[in-house]
Amino acid sequence: MRFLLAVPFLVVVTLGGGIAAILAGLVDRQGEWPWRISRGWGRILLWAWGVRVVVRGDAEPPRGPVVYAANHVSTLDIPVLFAHLPGNFRIVHKRSLYLLPLIGLYLYCCGHIGIDRSKAFRARKSLERAAQRIAGGTSVATFPEGTRSTDGSVFPFKKGSFVLAIRAGVPVIPVSLSGVKRVVPQGLIRLRPGELEMTLHPPVPTAGRCVEEAGALAEQVRGIVARGCAAA
Numbered sequence: 001m002r003f004l005l006a007v008p009f010l011v012v013v014t015l016g017g018g019i020a021a022i023l024a025g026l027v028d029r030q031g032e033w034p035w036r037i038s039r040g041w042g043r044i045l046l047w048a049w050g051v052r053v054v055v056r057g058d059a060e061p062p063r064g065p066v067v068y069a070a071n072h073v074s075t076l077d078i079p080v081l082f083a084h085l086p087g088n089f090r091i092v093h094k095r096s097l098y099l100l101p102l103i104g105l106y107l108y109c110c111g112h113i114g115i116d117r118s119k120a121f122r123a124r125k126s127l128e129r130a131a132q133r134i135a136g137g138t139s140v141a142t143f144p145e146g147t148r149s150t151d152g153s154v155f156p157f158k159k160g161s162f163v164l165a166i167r168a169g170v171p172v173i174p175v176s177l178s179g180v181k182r183v184v185p186q187g188l189i190r191l192r193p194g195e196l197e198m199t200l201h202p203p204v205p206t207a208g209r210c211v212e213e214a215g216a217l218a219e220q221v222r223g224i225v226a227r228g229c230a231a232a
Contacts, residue, residue, distance in 0.1 A: 006048045013048075017041040018106050025109035031138075034110040035088045042083030050193025051076070051183055053084050057200030061087030062173065065139045066203060067165040069221050070175035071154045071229060072143035074184045076191070077177055081141050084198055085175070089139040092130065092161065113140060115160070127160065131167035140164070141175075144218060152181040154226040159214040162221070166211055171203035174221045176228025199228045 017037055024033040046053065068085060070077065078091075091107075095114035098104040107114065113130045116122040134140055142164075144157035165172045179196035201224050209217060 010045060010048060013041060013044050015102075017044075018102055022106055022109045025106075025111060029111075031090070031111045032088060038082045038110070042079035042081070045079045046083055049183075049191055051080075051191075052195045053080055054195060054197045055084050055200070056197060058202075059084075059086050059200065062139065062171075062203070065134050065137050065168070065170045067134065067161060067168075067170060067172045068139070068141040068175050069144050069157065069161055069172050069225065070141065071177055071225050072145050072148050073152055073177060073180040074148060075188055076180060076184050077143070080177065080180075080196070080198060081175075085141060086200070087139060089141050090133075092140050092142045092164070095126065111138075113138075127163060127167070131164050134164060134168035134170055144222070152229075154222060154229060157218040157222040157225075159218045162206075162214040162217040163211055166206045166209050166214055166217070169206060171205050172217070172221055173203050174201040174224040174228070175199070176201065176225045178229040201225075201228060 017040065021034045021037040021041075024037060025031065028034060068081070068089065070081065081091075090110075090112045092113045092115060093107060095116040098108055098114055113133060115126045115130065117126075130140075142161040144159075144161045145155040146158045147155070149155055162172065176199040177196065178199070179194070183194040183196055184191050204217070204221055204224070206217065
């Protein structure tokens with residue numbers, strides 16, 4: 001009920017914030033202002049829905065670029081990450097999202113990283129370009145499961161995000177989102193006010209690893225995320 005009552009307000013906030021971020025992205029190529037606008041959008045949404053996020057772990061911005069790897073339970077995860085991940089970052093997403101009205105323009109103008117998975121060659125080239133962006137100083141947030149978990153369990157992590165981290169030579173920060181199902185047991189339309197936790201685990205280094213080890217790295221990080229979710 002709270003979600004439905006807040007819809008008109010949230011539509012205005014999302015449209016206004018999206019347009020402001022797009023305009024900011026056109027003039028601020030470093031992405032600082034688009035990120036700040038997106039951060040404000042996430043915090044306003046959580047406030048309007050009565051969702052409180054308890055952040056555990058190191059909430060200081062990392063020194064240098066990193067790859068955040070979070071479990072994915074609900075659409076709610078996106079405003080949670082924007083509102084509470086430390087430091088400026090971009091989202092890694094499917095390139096097909098560029099086709100969506102406003103959302104696609106926002107993703108493109110604000111420098112979020114699209115991966116073309118339609119063909120193996122294009123996917124490889126997309127990953128190479130993304131790794132160069134990360135190595136150049138751009139932190140990214142990823143959902144390595146590739147889909148939302150229906151029951152809150154942590155599905156196997158796909159290795160694409162970890163190929164990125166290894167190629168860019170940057171650490172991976174595992175992120176455990178727990179308690180999300182208490183707030184959105186059946187999707188946003190059934191959202192109820194409550195509290196969830198976001199745990200930022202110590203960075204997992206990639207120095208000295210080769211791309212062939214991406215699968216093992218994915219399983220290592222998944223284990224950390226899953227244990228964090230179980231402990232909360």
